[in-house]
Amino acid sequence: MVLQAEEGLITTSAGRVLAVTAVPVERDAVARALPAAAEEVRLPGATLCRTAADWDLLAAGVGPALAAASTAGALTAAALAGRPYGLVVSAGIGGGFPHGAPVGSLVVADAITVADLGAETADGFLPVTELGFGTVTHRSPESLVRVASEATGARIGTILTVSTVTGTAARAAALRARHPGALAEGMEGFGVAEAAAAHGVPVLEIRAVSNPVGPRDRAAWRIGDALAALTEGFGKLAPALESWNAHEH
Numbered sequence: 001m002v003l004q005a006e007e008g009l010i011t012t013s014a015g016r017v018l019a020v021t022a023v024p025v026e027r028d029a030v031a032r033a034l035p036a037a038a039e040e041v042r043l044p045g046a047t048l049c050r051t052a053a054d055w056d057l058l059a060a061g062v063g064p065a066l067a068a069a070s071t072a073g074a075l076t077a078a079a080l081a082g083r084p085y086g087l088v089v090s091a092g093i094g095g096g097f098p099h100g101a102p103v104g105s106l107v108v109a110d111a112i113t114v115a116d117l118g119a120e121t122a123d124g125f126l127p128v129t130e131l132g133f134g135t136v137t138h139r140s141p142e143s144l145v146r147v148a149s150e151a152t153g154a155r156i157g158t159i160l161t162v163s164t165v166t167g168t169a170a171r172a173a174a175l176r177a178r179h180p181g182a183l184a185e186g187m188e189g190f191g192v193a194e195a196a197a198a199h200g201v202p203v204l205e206i207r208a209v210s211n212p213v214g215p216r217d218r219a220a221w222r223i224g225d226a227l228a229a230l231t232e233g234f235g236k237l238a239p240a241l242e243s244w245n246a247h248e249h
């Protein structure tokens with residue numbers, strides 16, 4: 001496939017890419033790393049920004065349910081138009097577990113795991129899979145994770161999806177105990193991944209750490225720094241995807 005065959009054109013061997021953020025400010029941080037938006041496409045519940053490359057950007061909303069619904073809408077619209085996506089990238093700011101993902105760093109997920117989908121019992125939390133339903137983890141192709149990490153310097157680990165932002169040391173410790181490989185948490189990745197899986201499209205999650213996972217401390221948020229890291233990361237990720245061949249995996 002072609003990489004920057006013309007100035008401003010970035011296409012990948014994965015074909016068309018759908019990058020999904022929660023909010024417009026995150027979408028705009030990604031957009032700053034790509035050729036300018038060429039067109040806006042209204043979808044049910046969300047507006048797609050089509051760039052002058054093979055990248056479409058979607059601010060899908062906060063939380064796993066809205067992220068899943070918006071992503072599914074975009075994937076379905078593209079498929080019905082005969083221009084399906086070859087890759088979905090879930091991106092945004094997130095909380096970082098301080099032992100492995102400091103504020104300002106990037107994390108790319110080898111596992112996208114929903115942390116709070118299940119049942120609470122007297123003996124602790126049971127994930128839905130142990131109740132006999134569904135799935136709790138989506139995995140990205142190993143080669144894709146490697147390419148993304150090598151290009152951006154992102155640390156590799158599990159990114160948890162939560163519906164409630166962690167706000168105590170006790171909750172952070174419980175999550176770490178249950179998910180020793182977790183480096184970060186966000187609120188959308190699993191929803192985006194569920195939609196991608198339903199369409200048979202590979203998914204990647206990348207987060208820039210804006211705050212530590214732990215006791216709530218709004219003064220410790222570094223949203224501007226995290227958005228800048230996201231832009232810098234996508235500036236490296238987009239061209240690097242040229243070397244990732246979706247069809248080998």
Ligand SMILES: O=C(O)c1cccc(C(=O)CC[C@H]2O[C@@H](n3cnc4c(=O)[nH]cnc43)[C@H](O)[C@@H]2O)c1
Pocket residue numbers: 022023062063092093094095096162164165166167185186187188210211212213216217
């Ligand atoms: O009010 C709070 O204490 C608080 C702490 C961190 C984040 C929030 C948000 O409402 C942001 C939600 C938004 O940003 C992503 N995000 C950023 N940091 C985290 C986090 O530590 N845990 C989970 N999600 C986070 C998330 O993906 C949402 O899109 C409020």
